[in-house]
Amino acid sequence: MKILPIGNQYNSTNYIHNNRLKNSQSNSFANITDLNLLNKNYNQISFNGVSKETMDIIQKIPISERIASVYQHCSEGDLVLVGKSLSKAKMGLLQTLSQIDRTIKKVFFIPDEKIHGYLGFMRDEDSNQILNLNDFNIKVVNETGDKIGIGLNIKNVAGYDSYYVADGSSIWVNDKTEIPFKTKPESNLIENWMKNFVSVKDFTNTVNSEIEKINRKTVSQLSKEAKADPSKVTFKDVGGQDKLINELKKSVIYPLKYPEAYSSFDINRGFILYGPPGTGKTHIARALANEADVNFVSLNGVELESKWVGESEENWRNLFDEAKQKQPTIMFIDEFDAIAKSRGGQDVYGDKVVNQILTLMTDLDNNAENVFVIGATNNFKALDGAIVRSGRFSKHLEVKMPDLEGTRKIFDIHTAKKHLDRNLDKETLTKRLYDLKTSGADIKYIVNEAHSKGYERTGIYDKMENGTLTGKDLRGFWITQEDFDNAIKSFIETRHGTERQTIGFNK
Secondary structure (H helix, E strand, O other), rough: EEOOOOOOEOOOOHHHHHHHHHHHHHHHHOOOOOOOOOOOOOOOOOOOOOOHHHHHHHHHHOOHHHOOOOOOOOOOOEEEEEOOHHHHHHOOOHHHHHHHHOOOOOEEEEEEOOOOOOEEEEEEEOOOOOOOOOOEEEEEEEEEOOOOEEEEEEEEEEOOOEEEEOOOEEEEEEOOEEOOOOOOOOOOHHHHHHHHHEEEEEEEHHHHHHOOOOOOHHHHHHHHHOOOOOOOOOOHHHOOOHHHHHHHHHHHHHHHHHHHOOOOOOOOOEEEOOOOOOHHOOOOOOHHHHHHHOEEEEHHHHHHHHHHHOOOOHHHHHHHHHHHHHHOOOEEEHHHOOEOOOOOOOOOOHHHHHHHHHHHHHHHHHOOOOOEEEEEOOOOOEOOHHHHHHOOEEEEEEEOOOOHHHHHHHHHHHOOOOOOOOOHHHHHHHHHHHOOOOOOHHHHHHHHHHHHHHHHHHHEEEEEEEEHHOOHHHHHOOEHHHHHHHHHHHHHHHHHOOOOOOOOOOO
């Protein structure tokens, strides 16, 4: 946690005076202030190899002067690291990140072998923050004056903790090294040497891009309704696909909701849902988007292929750009095999589309965009090998025909708002639907067809025609076993037999 600059007051200054006698650096700076080696391009800092003679001179510059020279050119949030090794300073900084409440855009590193530890300095708007990058305590000492006399405030800053320091404070590392803290050097001549004793890594462009993404995501939330829409399809409306749903939760929803838990994961952004027609691939994708509460784009591969001939690559780029602008986004592409089929034939146009999709998916992965692309197909074998390899559409999830328990769940979902005859034998009915190898779409059709048969049986359609329908007619309506029997008979007739031929799959 960040600690405000308070501490215990001591009436004695022995601690400081005894240590200053051992660690005085006051004479070394006086020996170099008159050196006339000017280089005005200190804003273009680069950490190049320097000669031993130059390094010997640099080592005579007190570390406090070097820090102040760099620090006066820092903007709010810039970070100055000091220590022997940048890699070890980085390790300490990773342990201390919780103390930083702003975005780091530039990192300056000043190497020094004499301070026996690692420190970080960060400029705030009206204060200065020191980061203890070590696993041991450091001391920050402030001289104070009051009516009694001059005393000392000494604050122990725990390892990987932070503290706000004032100009003129002293920092003690391992009780061996004193670093007077100041925001400006004693002489501007030190600036002429900056390129020789500091390196800088500028992440401004990358950070600004990430800030824009975060802000865009925040702004996109403004148009979302506060109340949940009960008409939205969710996972509770998907039956018989529990294993698949659990996989989608772990692969899409949890990374979006708990990104810190997936910081060490290589998140997959491409999925293939494959299985027979009518098993609910589009239904599942829409439910996934609603569960994740993200932007959803649904497309059909056949429509895209016929509509965008001649300008397809540009349109695909625009499509992905829009998805990134509105991220997090789930993009669903039905009949994916129509546009991602194997290359190498006579369809040059199709090959170009596949190449463009591969490039766009690689960009999503490289830039860690919160865009997930789901392709659905009844013919998995027709897809290009590069499409289905790891790094593009890596997750291949089979959407199977429902088992007996899944058939019951799907039947319950589609009859939840319908009036069923209390004498209806649901167990026998769902077993019959299962034996007919019905898909989720088939069950939905049969339930609605039974409802329609019931309207015919009770004369409700006739009353609609005659204009005599009343609320009492509807309240007294029930779907009976006879209605379902007639609906199943109609279903069997429409598909020309009891065996359904699925596309792209063996029995």
